[in-house]
Amino acid sequence: MKLHLIGEISSVAEGLKLVMGNVNFQLSHDGHPVHVKNQNGPIRVANKNGYGEISFEKTIHFFRALGLWMEHFQDETEFDVTEEPQFEMSGVMLDASRNAVPTVPEVENLLRRMAVMGLDTLMLYTEDTYEVKEHPYFGYMRGRYTFEELKALDEYAEKLGVEMIPCIQTLGHLKEALKWNYAAAFRDTDDILLVDEPKTYEFLENCIKAATEPFKTKRIHIGMDETFQLGLGKYLQQHGYENHIDLMNRHLQEVVSITEKHGLKPMIWSDMYFPLFAEDSKYKDETGKIPEDLIAQVPDVELVYWNYYSKDQEIYEKEIKNHQLLGKTPIFAGGAWTWNGIAPNYGKAIVTTEAGIAACKKEGVKEVFVTMWGDNGAETPFATSLPILQLFAEHTYHQDVTPEQVSKRFEFCGDGHFADFMILKKLDETPGVMKDNMNTSMTSKVLLYQDVLIGLYDENICGLSLGEHYEKLVPELEKAKQNNSAWGDLFGFYEQLARVLSVKAEIGITLKDAYEKKDYEQMKSILIKLDEIQTNVDLLRQKHRKVWFAAYKPFGWEVIDIRYGGVITRIDSVKYRINEWLDGRITSLEELEEKRLRHDGPWEIVDGLVGGNVYHRIVTAGNFSL
Known part of the structure; x- marks a missing residue:
């Protein structure tokens, strides 16, 4: 469609060129006239008497408004729609540290989609996947981003009204960064830095400078979550035991002094301060408040409250209020549940998002973002997060949101059918699993990787008819693939996964039963099925590889290749043993x-299956790497 935009478009002109393909329009003087106003107030899109209007305040609001205008114009000749932003910041955190490092073009693709959705912030979570020139082994062979790549992304994002914020770790979650000998002098445990060691802070200053210099923003996320073993390694040997809150405060103050030196505004994950909030907290006074002198010891940083586990809104409200005991309202981080295993856990993602965001609106939280983690190999393509990003986006511009509204907007912004994407949750939300998979059973990952002959999970799945479940899922996914031309490769990958599991899911149970009955004919027929599984697993590997290399750098795929190769090679040995x-x-x-x-x-074992597990515990009861 041709549009003639009239008015205040200078601030969005460069971004317009980037989103033309996403919004499907061309600029032309003989196009439909749309008057653009940059002014305070809500987003407004209208078309009356053959004349369009778009009103916006921030750059990001313009791109959402443009998409809204186009979407409404497809269905109506006259309309007048307003939207009121609910948050001052609403964004995305993309994990680039668990094997999969998205390519620059793929991040640009995400940025365009975010702009049309109206999401205004992107954090690339980089534990060691950014270049620190003083430490050549930092991120070595891990697909780390160069300064030039990050700078180019920041400039691209700015054109779309998206702020890019560097997100690193400055205490824990540094296992890959600290495994090399250069880090021996400042390593406490295998993934935590040594507090009070001067070389630690020299290292961190190098990291902070490298992480922030490509970006225009002064904000930085410095991590510091889940450091459960803080002070219990080399620190304990050198200094003896010390309370982790005291260690946290002292270390954080040192890191904050570095950020202040460079004019930066840090935020941290807040979970290591949760002991302050406990009902029986020794840190609270008799009135239930945290003493002022203790609050004063917590360095001046923004706290990020992350929670994507509960469907109970009251839990989120309570924790937000707990953060306010420290004198500040937190930033909230929800989750897209792209880290369940091989397939997304949409059920849990939706119910936790609804509860968490409702609490944020009620308690006055001003900034929110959705995390897209890639735990244990990043086997789930991050593109599967887009329906949940759409849900976050709609909550960003509306007090109340309906499923129909999210679905309609996703069809425009995501080039796909929301209901078809929801089919993907059935790969893990199988018979025997509770509604919405709240206990995060990763059924498909377990059944793909578990050994045919060892069958560590066979007893868990007895009687659930999972082979039949996946057999019925194949045509559903095949139809979804046909319905979503932009996502054919993605649905083709999951269709093939269901095809593999339709045969492999219960093959171990059948094998043991035939062996115990000494049913030689059945055992011979199982050999034929094993040939079929081998062929289909290799085809699955190829389909997964195509999706991977369309989105990620090559580093990390070797891990997934080895996992698929393990399935294929073990089946070869199983056939040898049977013969x-x-x-x-x-x-x-x-x-x-x-x-x-x-x-x-x-x-934890739940619902007859496994709540969650990692690859090396799925494939063997023995030592995988020791």
Whole structure:
């Protein structure tokens, strides 16, 4: 469609060129006239008497408004719509540290989609995946971003009204960064820095400078979450035991002094201060307040309250109020649940988002963002997060949001059908799993990687007919692939995963049953199925590889290749063992003589399946790497 934009477009002119493909329009003097006003107040889009209007305050509001105008114009000749932003900042955190490092073009693609949705902030979570020239082993062979790449992304984002904020770690979650010998002098445990060590702060100043110099913003997220072993490694040996709150405060003050030196405004994850909030907290006085002298010891940083686990709005409200005991309203971080395993957990993502965002609106939280983690290999393509980003976006501009509203907007902003994307949750939300998969069963990951002959999870899935479940899922995903041409490769990957699991899910149970009955004909037929599984797993690997290399740098794919290769190669050995038994060269298959037990950890068992697990605990009961 041709548009003739009249009025105040100088501030958005460069961004307009970037989003033309997303919004599907061209600028032309003979196009439909739309008057653009940059003014305080809500977003307004209208079309009356053959004449359009767009009113916006911030640059990001213009791009959302442009999309809204185009969307309404497709269906109506006359309309007048206003939207009131609910938050001062609403954005995205994209994990670039768990194997998958998105390419610059793919981040630019995300930025364009965010702009049309109206999300105004992007944080790239980089533990060691940014270049620190003083430390060449920092991020070595991990796909780290160069200064030039980050600067280019920041300039691209600015044209769209998106602020890019560097997000790093300055205490824990640094296992990959600290594994090299250069870090020996300032390593407390394998993933935590050594507090009070001068070399720690020399290292951190190098990191902070490298992470922030490509960006125009003065804001920086310096992490510091989940440091449960703080002070319990080398620090303990050198100084003895010290309370972790005291260590946190002292270390944080040192890091803040570095950020102040460079004119930066830091934020941290707030979870290591949660002991202050406990009902039986020894830090509270008799009135339930945190003493002023203790509050004064907490350095001046913004606190980010992350929670994407509860569907209870009151829990979020309570925790927000707890943060306010420290004298400040927190930033809120929800989750898209892209880290469940191989498939997204949309059920949990939606119910936790609804509860968390409702609490934020009620308690006056001004800044929110949605996290897109990639735990244990980043096997779930981050593009699957887009429906949840759309949900966040709609909550950013409306007090109340309906599923129909999110679905309609996603069709325009995400080039896909919301209902079809929701089918993906069925890969993990299977028979035996509670509604919305609140206990994060990663059924598809477990069943793909678990060993056919060892069957660590076979006892958990007995009687659930999961093979039949996945068999029925294949045509659903095939239809979704046909319905979503922009996402054909993504749905093709998941269709193939369902196809693999339709046969592999219960093959171990069938194998053990045939062995115990000495059913030689059944065992021979299982050999044919194993050939089929091998072929289909390799095809799955190829489809996954295509999706990966369309979005990510190559570093990290070697891990996924090895995982797929493990499935394929182990099946080869399983066939060898079965043939040895069938041919009488061995009298028993010891793996099948073992009584099957329910999987008992290390993660919680729920709903007949496994709540969550990591690759090396799925594939063997032995030591995978030690």
